[in-house]
Amino acid sequence: MKTDRAKLLQTMLTIRRFEEKAAEMYARGKIHGFLHLYIGQEAVATGAIAALHDDDYLVTHYREHGHALARGLDPNRVMAELFGKATGVTGGRGGSMHLFDVAKSFMGGYAIVAGHMPLACGLALAEQYKGTDRIAVNFIGDGAVNEGEFHEALNLASVWKLPVLFIVENNLYGMGTDIRRVSAVTEIYKRAEAYAMHAVQVDGMDVNAMFDATARIAERVRSGGGPAFLEAICYRFRGHSMSDPEFYRHKDEVEHWRRLDPIARLKSQMLSDGALSDEEFDRMQQTAEEIASEAARFAEESPEPALETLHDHVYKERA
Numbered sequence: 001m002k003t004d005r006a007k008l009l010q011t012m013l014t015i016r017r018f019e020e021k022a023a024e025m026y027a028r029g030k031i032h033g034f035l036h037l038y039i040g041q042e043a044v045a046t047g048a049i050a051a052l053h054d055d056d057y058l059v060t061h062y063r064e065h066g067h068a069l070a071r072g073l074d075p076n077r078v079m080a081e082l083f084g085k086a087t088g089v090t091g092g093r094g095g096s097m098h099l100f101d102v103a104k105s106f107m108g109g110y111a112i113v114a115g116h117m118p119l120a121c122g123l124a125l126a127e128q129y130k131g132t133d134r135i136a137v138n139f140i141g142d143g144a145v146n147e148g149e150f151h152e153a154l155n156l157a158s159v160w161k162l163p164v165l166f167i168v169e170n171n172l173y174g175m176g177t178d179i180r181r182v183s184a185v186t187e188i189y190k191r192a193e194a195y196a197m198h199a200v201q202v203d204g205m206d207v208n209a210m211f212d213a214t215a216r217i218a219e220r221v222r223s224g225g226g227p228a229f230l231e232a233i234c235y236r237f238r239g240h241s242m243s244d245p246e247f248y249r250h251k252d253e254v255e256h257w258r259r260l261d262p263i264a265r266l267k268s269q270m271l272s273d274g275a276l277s278d279e280e281f282d283r284m285q286q287t288a289e290e291i292a293s294e295a296a297r298f299a300e301e302s303p304e305p306a307l308e309t310l311h312d313h314v315y316k317e318r319a
Contacts, residue, residue, distance in 0.1 A: 003211050005270055006284075008050060012042040012207065012263050013288040015066045018075060021292035022065065022082055026242050030300065031082045035096050038066035040237035043262035044169050045070040045139075047210025048232075052137060052218055057105050057127075059120040060139040062097035063169075063236075064109030067139060071106050073099065079295035085302035092305045093313065114140060114147035117166070121153050124164035124227075135163040135221050143174025145188050154195040157227035165221050166192070167214070167230045169204065175240045176248040192229035204232030205260045235260070 019037045026035045038045070045066040049058070060067045068078050073089060081088030082096050090100050097111040107123065110116035120138035127134045144150050145168065157164050168188050172179050179186050192199035198220060202213040210232060217228045235257035239246045270276035 003050070003208060005208070005266065005275060006280075008046055008207050008211070009263070009266050009270065009276070009281075010284050010287065011046045011050070011070055012266070013284055014075070014291050015042045015046065015069050016263060017285075017288035017292040018069060018079070018295065019065060021296050022079065023238075023242065025079075025082070025296055025299075030296075031096070032084065033095055034062075035082070035242045036063040036240065037236070037238045037242070038063055040257070040261070041169055041171060041204065041234045042066055043207035043210050043266075044167070044204045044232045044234050047207040048137070048139075048167055048214040048230075051211045051214035053134070055105050055134055056218070057107050057120070057123045057134065057136040058139070059107045059116050059123065059136060060109050061113070061116065061141050061144070062109050062111045063141065064099055064139070065096070068099045068101070068106060068109075071101075071104050073101050073104055073106060075291050075295040076298040080299040080302045083299040083302070084304070085299055086305045086309075087298070087302040091309075091313070114144035114149040114153075116140075117144070117149045117153035118156075120164050120166075121157050121162055124157070124162040125160065128160075128163055133163075133222050135165060135218060137165045137167060137218070139167050139169060141174065142168060142170040142172065142179050142183075142188060143177075144168070145191060146182060151195075154192060154197060154227070154229070158195045158197050161224075161226040163221050163224075164227045165214075165218055165230065166227070167232060169232050169234055171234050171236045173236075173240070173248070176244065176246075178248070187231070189229055189231035197227055197229050198225065199229035199231070201231040201233065204234030205257075205262045205265065207262055207266055237261075 019039045025031050049070040077089045084092045086092050097109050100108045120136045124136040170188055185191055189199040189201045203209045217230055221228050
């Protein structure tokens with residue numbers, strides 16, 4: 001499998017601009033509740049998802065806008081969901097933390113830390129039972145690794161040799177807490193080894209490294225090698241959520257990681273080897289701007305969910 005670097009760059013640019021537009025809409029009071037931005041971590045979702053089959057399940061956490069866009073969910077409907085509009089991917093009922101699209105095998109963002117890990121195991125068990133080569137890919141944050149579900153999921157996946165790939169996005173902070181203050185083992189992939197699981201660590205700020213590592217490890221899972229674990233070292237450039245004043249991080253640290261910006265890194269690489277011109281990059285940025293602006297316009301002009309639909313989708317509706 002080969003990478004299409006231009007496509008990867010366009011996807012990262014689109015995620016970045018979409019998130020910046022979402023932040024702008026939040027500041028204008030168009031989006032309510034919590035908003036967790038993915039800015040800085042674009043290489044993880046973009047590289048990993050590009051290396052998967054389109055029907056592989058994705059089960060992810062609440063910082064999931066980037067995963068949704070990388071999987072190909074309609075940006076208009078994703079933004080409308082953030083606005084709580086009827087045209088959103090869950091009809092305006094889920095909001096930022098609960099994007100969902102069965103047609104894209106995107107089985108949800110989940111707000112309960114680590115609570116979605118057993119669900120990924122369940123999806124993998126179903127495919128193992130049916131004898132398909134479909135795998136479940138479970139994105140978690142580093143804040144999930146001290147939760148009980150983390151250990152239950154890894155243990156059961158290993159005992160039953162489930163076709164599930166766990167990808168932890170280790171951005172070094174669980175909300176505002178440095179991982180070194182709460183975790184005795186900060187190299188998270190080593191925890192998976194304790195469950196007899198193949199595990200590797202990768203530079204999550206390098207989209208090519210993410211693609212290559214995911215392609216290799218996903219193939220291992222797909223071919224019956226049992227569950228596997230990928231730790232992506234990355235960094236979020238914004239706070240935990242829009243309400244986070246970020247008093248816990250030093251400016252020097254943030255600046256260090258900003259110099260590793262995955263978009264600038266790939267752009268520089270492609271410019272230096274002649275695979276991209278400045279004019280082509282400008283057009284890609286313009287495309288990202290148009291997608292984000294159109295998504296905001298679509299969301300703003302979409303209707304609110306009708307009051308009479310308040311009780312819809314609480315239970316399975318009869319045909």
